[in-house]
Amino acid sequence: MKTEKEKSFIHELCHIIELLSPSMDDFLYIYDFEEDFYYISKAAANRFCIPGHTFHDTEKNFQEFVYPADYPRLMEDLYLLREKGKNTHNLIYRWISVKGDPIWINCRGQVVREDGAARYLVGCINEIGVQQKADNLSGLLGDSSFQAFIGDYANRRPQGFFLRIGVDALKGINARLGVEYGNQILRTTARKIEEAISEDQHLYRIIGDEFLVVDFSGGTLEDAHNLYQKLREKMDQYITENDYKAVFTLSGGVVLTQDVSEFHYSEIIKLTEFALGEAKHRGRNRCYDFCAEDYQQFLEKRNLMVKLRRAVNNGMEGFEVYYQPIFRADNGKIYGAEALMRFSDKEKGMVSPVKFIPILEESGLIIPVGRWLLHQAFDMCSAFQKYVPDFHINVNLSNVQIMKSDVGGDILDAIQTYGLKPETITVELTESGFLESDYRFTDMWHEMKKAGVLLALDDFGTGYSNFRYITELKPEVIKIDRTFTMKVMENVFEYELLSLFTKMAHNLNLKICVEGIETEEERQKIYDLAPDCFQGFYFGYPCPREQFFEKFAGQI
Numbered sequence: 073m074k075t076e077k078e079k080s081f082i083h084e085l086c087h088i089i090e091l092l093s094p095s096m097d098d099f100l101y102i103y104d105f106e107e108d109f110y111y112i113s114k115a116a117a118n119r120f121c122i123p124g125h126t127f128h129d130t131e132k133n134f135q136e137f138v139y140p141a142d143y144p145r146l147m148e149d150l151y152l153l154r155e156k157g158k159n160t161h162n163l164i165y166r167w168i169s170v171k172g173d174p175i176w177i178n179c180r181g182q183v184v185r186e187d188g189a190a191r192y193l194v195g196c197i198n199e200i201g202v203q204q205k206a207d208n209l210s211g212l213l214g215d216s217s218f219q220a221f222i223g224d225y226a227n228r229r230p231q232g233f234f235l236r237i238g239v240d241a242l243k244g245i246n247a248r249l250g251v252e253y254g255n256q257i258l259r260t261t262a263r264k265i266e267e268a269i270s271e272d273q274h275l276y277r278i279i280g281d282e283f284l285v286v287d288f289s290g291g292t293l294e295d296a297h298n299l300y301q302k303l304r305e306k307m308d309q310y311i312t313e314n315d316y317k318a319v320f321t322l323s324g325g326v327v328l329t330q331d332v333s334e335f336h337y338s339e340i341i342k343l344t345e346f347a348l349g350e351a352k353h354r355g356r357n358r359c360y361d362f363c364a365e366d367y368q369q370f371l372e373k374r375n376l377m378v379k380l381r382r383a384v385n386n387g388m389e390g391f392e393v394y395y396q397p398i399f400r401a402d403n404g405k406i407y408g409a410e411a412l413m414r415f416s417d418k419e420k421g422m423v424s425p426v427k428f429i430p431i432l433e434e435s436g437l438i439i440p441v442g443r444w445l446l447h448q449a450f451d452m453c454s455a456f457q458k459y460v461p462d463f464h465i466n467v468n469l470s471n472v473q474i475m476k477s478d479v480g481g482d483i484l485d486a487i488q489t490y491g492l493k494p495e496t497i498t499v500e501l502t503e504s505g506f507l508e509s510d511y512r513f514t515d516m517w518h519e520m521k522k523a524g525v526l527l528a529l530d531d532f533g534t535g536y537s538n539f540r541y542i543t544e545l546k547p548e549v550i551k552i553d554r555t556f557t558m559k560v561m562e563n564v565f566e567y568e569l570l571s572l573f574t575k576m577a578h579n580l581n582l583k584i585c586v587e588g589i590e591t592e593e594e595r596q597k598i599y600d601l602a603p604d605c606f607q608g609f610y611f612g613y614p615c616p617r618e619q620f621f622e623k624f625a626g627q628i
């Protein structure tokens with residue numbers, strides 16, 4: 073039991089902690105071993121998922137906010153302090169933030185003993201990942217100073233703008249000319265921005281190669297652009313003066329204060345980060361003005377990326393393969409099907425492949441998903457061949473699969489697994505996927521040819537149709553895209569063009585598959601051109617495997 077004197081000591085100590093707390097970023101604490109009681113600065117409760125700034129039952133409560141992998145280390149050290157005479161606690165480990173992220177902290181403390189027995193641990197916790205307040209390289213204030221500055225504007229929104237400036241491709245400069253030269257560029261950039269801004273504007277170095285100009289003096293979009301322009305000129309001058317040793321550019325992202333919905337630090341950082349990212353994404357060496365619509369799209373895309381990743385990690389849940397029939401033009405019989413990827417999200421339902429395929433490509437997820445699709449499609453093909461022995465299956469390949477995985481090997485393995493004849497498989501590639509100068513592409517291409525797998529040039533008639541592709545790559549099939557098919561229906565010249573093209577293709581022993589036939593009229597008109605195959609809603613919509621079997625297996 074504690075004496076009154078001891079109780080009052082604890083009480084006093086807690087009081088001192090609270091008095092000191094507003095003047096420091098660190099968190100002071102007192103841990104009473106005997107009472108199994110913990111007290112920490114009140115501010116810690118806003119940062120970490122602790123049950124409150126005071127609590128009992130410490131071992132159980134520590135489990136709630138100490139990162140699980142670090143918990144045993146902490147327990148071990150507390151045991152040594154309490155039972156084994158150790159006096160100094162100095163441990164770097166992780167606590168979980170209120171948002172659920174692990175945060176590195178350094179917890180230091182001293183044991184207070186009475187008659188040799190450990191009574192209290194008193195000390196301080198500081199976040200070791202926290203940005204420095206000032207940056208010695210650029211001589212500017214850092215991110216946490218900006219955070220403190222913006223904290224003063226909690227309930228008001230001044231008129232003005234944020235201009236986030238980034239040095240383009242600094243990594244390359246560091247690699248080529250050394251880190252010291254890269255640092256020199258950062259110092260120069262900081263100095264030039266300082267020279268260019270007015271007295272009412274503030275400058276911070278946010279991270280590595282990014283700076284933030286804050287204008288709360290009513291600056292407009294035009295003012296922000298003028299400032300960016302001025303900076304570019306200054307940097308160009310510097311580059312010339314340095315005999316073009318390193319030629320580099322700056323990108324900028326402008327966010328007006330009125331664009332920030334919730335006027336606080338993290339929101340401002342997010343929006344300016346997005347704005348600068350867009351400037352870089354759109355080709356660098358430019359200034360991008362924040363646009364709420366673009367930001368919404370960016371968030372949706374990121375959201376979709378998270379869902380796609382989750383789906384891939386969750387046994388492809390949400391992915392499905394649809395099959396669209398392809399018919400022979402000569403006898404009207406089924407020739408095969410094109411496997412088309414589908415993704416549905418629990419909230420939004422079916423998402424268009426035009427939206428999610430580029431995200432899968434960008435993230436590399438197209439590799440596992442594409443591999444999964446191969447297996448689904450080949451399994452379906454082998455099952456359908458029980459009804460139509462030479463039934464063909466077409467799969468689309470993206471160039472990411474070709475460049476970054478052994479998709480040729482995957483196809484050959486899957487052909488074996490499902491016991492298919494290679495000539496019943498067609499790989500569809502779009503022109504943009506033809507990187508014939510790259511060995512990975514040519515290797516895959518030859519591997520497929522050698523094995524007898526057919527190749528189709530997809531989307532013909534869109535973009536930059538190039539006859540060289542046909543003569544050099546010699547695909548077995550050319551798929552005429554719906555946009556071309558539609559033009560052919562309306563325009564005599566295009567109709568003649570397709571007619572001649574079909575004849576030419578036949579002379580070269582290539583097959584023509586016309587996509588996007590929606591009506592009987594279209595079918596008839598295209599039929600007169602004597603193509604080899606038809607594909608389109610008129611013949612059948614893409615549908616799930618079971619439906620495809622119900623519809624088309626019965627027709628034979």
Ligand code: C2E
Pocket residue numbers: 396411412413414424425426429442445468469470500530531554587588589590607608609610614
């Ligand atoms: P694509 O390979 O040219 O596929 C044909 C697209 O045309 C399909 O769109 C199909 O539903 C649509 N279509 C077929 N007949 C008609 C018609 O009569 N009228 C109209 N208006 N459209 C028709 P979908 O399924 O939306 O796929 C779009 C694109 O996404 C595909 O174009 C392909 O480039 C890509 N894609 C789909 N699945 C995969 C996949 O598994 N891997 C890769 N890399 N790309 C895929």
Ligand code: MG
Pocket residue numbers: 410468500530
């Ligand atoms: Mg296709």
Ligand code: MG
Pocket residue numbers: 530531551553587
């Ligand atoms: Mg196509």
